[in-house]
Amino acid sequence: MSDLIQAVLHSDEKTNLRQFASILRTQEKRYLLRNEILSLFADYCQNYEKSERFYHSSHLSKLIYYVQEIIIDNESLCLIIRPRIASQEAYRLLEDLTYEPMSIQELLDLRDRLVGRFHPQDGDVLEIDFQPFYDYSPAIRDPKNIGRGVAYLNRYLSSKLFQDPRQWQDALFNFLRLHRYSQYQLLINDRIQTQQRLSDRVKQAIGLVSALPPDQPYEQFRFELQELGFEPGWGNTAQRVQETLEILDQLIDSPDHQVLEAFVSRIPMIFRIALVSPHGWFGQEGVLGRPDTGGQVVYILDQVKGLEQQLQEDIELAGLDVLNVHPKVIVLTRLIPNNDGTTCNQRLEKIYGTEDAWILRVPFREFNPRMTQNWISRFEIWPYLETFAIDAERELRAEFQGKPDLIIGNYSDGNLVAFLLARRLEVTQCNIAHALEKSKYLFSNLYWQDLEDKYHFSLQFTADLIAMNAANFVISSTYQEIVGTPDSVGQYESYKSFTMPDLYHVVSGIDLFSPKFNVVPPGVNESVYFPYTRKKDRLLTEHDRLEDLLFTLDDPAQVYGTLDDPGKRPLFSMARLDRIKNLTGLAECFGKSKELQEQCNLILIAGKLRTEESTDHEEISEIEKLYQIIHQYNLHGKVRWLGVRLAKGDSGEVYRVIADRQGIFVQPALFEAFGLTILEAMISGLPTFATRFGGPLEIIQDKVNGFYINPTHPEEMAQIILEFLTKCDQNPHYWQEISHRSIDRVYSTYTWKIHTTRLLSLAKIYGFWNYTSKENRADMMRYIEALFYLLYRPRAKALLEEHWQR
Template sequence: MSERYLVKKIAFFNPQGNFDKNDSHLTEHPDFGGQLVYVKELAKAMSELGIEVDIITRQIIDKDWPEFAESYDYYPEAPNVRIVRIPFGGQKFLPKEELWKYLPDYVEKIYEFYKSEGRFPDFVTTHYADGGISGVMFLEKTGIPFSFTAHSLGAWKLEKLLESGMSQEAAEKKYKFSVRLAAENLAIKYASFIVCSTNQERYEQYSHKLYEADPYIDKFKVIPPGINHKIFNQEPKPEDKQINDYIEQLLSKSPVKRHRLPFIIMSSRLDRKKNHIAVVRAFLQNEDLKEKANLLIVVRGVNDVLEYVSRERSEDALILEEIIEEAGKEIGKSVFFANISDQKHLASLYRVSAARGSVFVLPALYEPFGLAVVEAAACGLKIVVTKNGGPAEIFSNGEGLLIDPTDTKDIAVKLLVALEKFDSRRSIELAQRYSWKNTALGYLENIQRELSESHGIRSVDEKDLKKFYDLIAKL
């Protein structure tokens, strides 16, 4: 299949988080979020089209992160994908905000790695701002072009934090926005093309005053991400019975009349911006809603939420503590927590719950795309989702109900409408359009054009990189 393409080998630059064959920590940590799922699935889809793919990430030799100590790893189902872990920034795990000053070393070692192999990639895809600036440095060193996929843009995160009351100084200290914005602007300038998930991301997000970008030029491409249809579908699987038994166990101590009610499901990472508490309040404050459904909050790796909250002070524990305080005696009666450890069991939860007429809700204050929503739709759940961001475009024709995530009354009303009147068939049909193969083909079409026409930028102004180096020297 790769004979169709000039590109034979692609490197993915993703310095933060990590990848391994068991998907350890995936989606349960801020540095292991949806971006890593995107990179993994896109890499696998490209490999199925005959492309050799290297995911270039960071080697971590840390007893708390034992999965990432080896230099190489593989996905058994994708022999053409290689995970390459580059040693930089010391051995311990570092959050992404602490990686900036080590990125020149990351790029230098990638160069040395490929030089030792005697073969460089034909093209690089870069992910998030740290991957993007790494692509700029690698372009300067090798002349190999790259694409940039931001996944989320720093200017909008900064704006939301300032609106929430955080000071500019505190935001800068914690998130290093001056460096992130500089990295994003250089990635925008030097990328051969920029991948956006939605038109909203292209025309609105990149129009922010902090970016030197013109989203109306052809350099910007809208290529929607996909979902894994082998996992997220309506076909019964062996895990479904296990999940059904687990649900019955969760409900066993609740009143009998609640045992067959549909669920309102939240399953995004426990993060303030995901706004779980708004749905909890909407549910508890509306007696009609509470009478017609149970609220189910998915957690990962936590069997006893009460015990977890009593001993941990992490952000997710504090969010759970707030939910528990709000729900009070409804915990175990109408509000439940489910420990779902992987995507197969999550898909089973969706299927089993869909048979009850359940609803998936994502009340995020802002959601760039919303892959989790499309996954839930593919399994037959009814959809209620934030109007802020990509979901408003994806579900623009009535495939789901859009909510104001700051308005608990609006959330409650839409959840009731979904439970009582909504038909999930249209959202199921919509989900079929989103596949990783289509995403991979979108990338490869643009890479082919870049390599065949050679119209992209193949050199970097040293002054631009010097400004970036000066910024990270101050960290």
């Protein structure tokens, strides 16, 4: 990137750079972000009457495009440049237009100084640097392949098998000998003592089963295979056993990455899974819309059902029915004694539609009953997680009658507990962040001290660093969740380097090129959410009730607002009332557009109607703001606000009722890591307009099967919706065309079958990698433990002391 700076300085554009730098120095703000920089440059080009070519194609315009931030430091400018995804450089541009590179440490010091937190006389601040621990691991080179970690890892492992076949074949042999279920040995027994014997016996076994009818059940030739040294786990029919053995034979003789993945994915090694999600109200009824409770509950419950089904299918295909093997899945969450009418005070709850999947609730220890008897905000639960993990280990061992084979963490708190459990139980740990608060709250790390009373980001960001580095593999819903886009920084990328002034500097918080990252998008529950055209499957008995609720019911306890003309096209959204979900922004967009009001009614399903019913400060603020917008723009008769918690079946039918009237769905979040409601709306057949900030960019193909909106520009958002409505008026089939493409998009890419198959395959391959690579993680884990015990735990204890005072 220094070449581009030099190109500017060695051309007649040097004068333009001097002029623009002078404009920047006059700004009241000392810290400018990319959108502000681009806006200032556009104003500069307009005011100085620059040509279109200069604005789009000059060296200076290209440089400005790559500048992510500018910090104004006295008379010098610090340019933080992102020349490509997952890469950052910093330069100091002096008043005389000379420049010099800045180290990460210098940049972090400058940010501290910007907020008045840099005091050289106090000594240096703690530096956290994880990079040395990744230097001995394989690393992806091309940013386009970030998020495809397992594909890279398979190629790496198969190359090792090829380069040093004896060592790696011995490792593969020993790995196969590990696997047991309860008291039963799986795959190979003591009749096969060496790798060479394994290779010979595989060929013998292939000869045996190839002579059998392809569909002959495994139990009919089980003991012949056992004589050769093969225990259950190879397949349920002669054909399946033959396929598995042939894949292994090929892997031994001529390994490649596809063969390696195909074989390891067939190994029966996962039977018990624990999913961890401590915060919020985790239940199956009457919880959605409560504080901290939304998409993650839907996601996890649907994921559990998919995992159990896939595990059962894998067990059957492996021929383990002969051992009476059954999968078990447990969602670990916290027990809330004051349950407010939910089931969150029940220790154990069977998950609907499953054979052996459960919600296991473990209470927080009663350090302060006034706190632990009740719901606790996700920002406040940090003091209770360490002892929760200790107590949960005992409960999990009892329920599984052993230990799980895989632990999946959810959100920052769940991932921290997953780390603590996986460390103690010595099992594979998977992280799923869903959303990282650091990306959602601008400058949250820089001004953490000002926000600490409310959000406790010092604990949360430390927990994130611990869990994401400790995890064996990380699942993200989208590529940009990891490394963003050319225009924006990814959630994980934001942890690469940052400062928590007066607490620590993160020099390297995560290696984005590590093969631990994998993109595995979630699915949608197809039994609840399906196209509105499937009339025979719909809840026809509930249709009239839901129609009445959405459009005409007069019940102040559940609904605010009546519609003057219920027949107008419904503009629909459903989310929690918090700042990031931005339903108030959608209401403001509607209020500012008379044309939208003429053509549509705005229908919002959004939690509570009254501030006195909530204990969440963000929800209270958004309730007040929504009333204010309705009154300010005189939206009475045009808006219905439903303060209801829908049963899951009802929520699916609600989308379809809106689709019956050729309505549209709008998801106006300021940031959305993924967006399950988008999938739900699209599969129901609703044309969907979703935020361009976050995961929706990868779900929707703009103007093909949905539409992008910028929720920070309400007038522009209204215009995009109006353009769609105009096309619908001009072409009677346009609504159906977008509707059909929306449905097709979900079925082709976003199903739980695709998700769970991939997730289990990943868990097996990373388990194999951790064993066969002999990777020494002890040094990293000691470093992580130091952060936990010396940074996290003291701050958690300090917060606990605060809780005692409440």
